[in-house]
Amino acid sequence: MARRKVITGVLLAAGSVAGSVLVRRRAARRRRPAAARPRAPLRVNKDELGRALRDAAYLEGDFVLRSGRRSRYYLDKYRFETRPDLLGPLGQAIAEAVREHEPDAARLAGPELGAVALAAAASLESGLPFLIVRKEAKGYGTANQLEGVFAEGECVCLVEDVVTSGGAAIEAVEALRGAGLRVANAVCVVDREEGGVDELARHAVRLRPLFRASELLAS
Secondary structure, X not given: OHHHHHHHHHHHHHHHHHHXXXXXHHHHXXXXXXXXXXXXXXXXXXXXXXXXXXXXXXXXXXXXXXXXOEEEEEEOOHHHHOOHHHHHHHHHHXXXXXXXXXXXXXXXXXXXXXXXXXXXXXXXXXXXXXXXXXXXXXXXXXOOOEEOXXXXXXEEEEEEEXXXXXXXXXXXXXXXXXXXXXXXXXXXXXXXXXXXXXXXXXXXXXXXXXXXXXXXXXX
């Protein structure tokens, strides 16, 4: 009997300690600073999303663009592509644009590095698989320039981040067409309105921007 009482007391004490630890853990979770909590994706309209993009990514200064041109402002794509609360709505908006402008698309394609996160977000939203377009074929393993599974003759919609002169987008289009894929439309987050639309048109590609730079700068 005495032995049973001892065992019972040990079990009760253990239960009390476990309960105390659980309470402390729950309290710690409640006390976690708001800044450390993941942000939920924004549910916003186009104007609100545009303002959020500008607030997150617009920088002023003296910048050299990929095209070689100098600019007094820069839209840092990584400042919005790395935020889930902005990446989610952008994925939704890109998926909607693809459904509207390229309903026959069998998959999406995102040039490395910047557009990959956007293509992935749009893929999750639309259910369309996507390809990653490398700048050049890798020198090891499969030696692919296009990463992902595809079939020759499929229609692909290109996804881009910020388009200036269109040079990077055209390189991706040429790689996709070289693999036997059809590309007639591209969706980008921002068109800087510096010749990209016309240059892509000369390669039989329509650029469908979610935003134009003039819209963001005026917001």
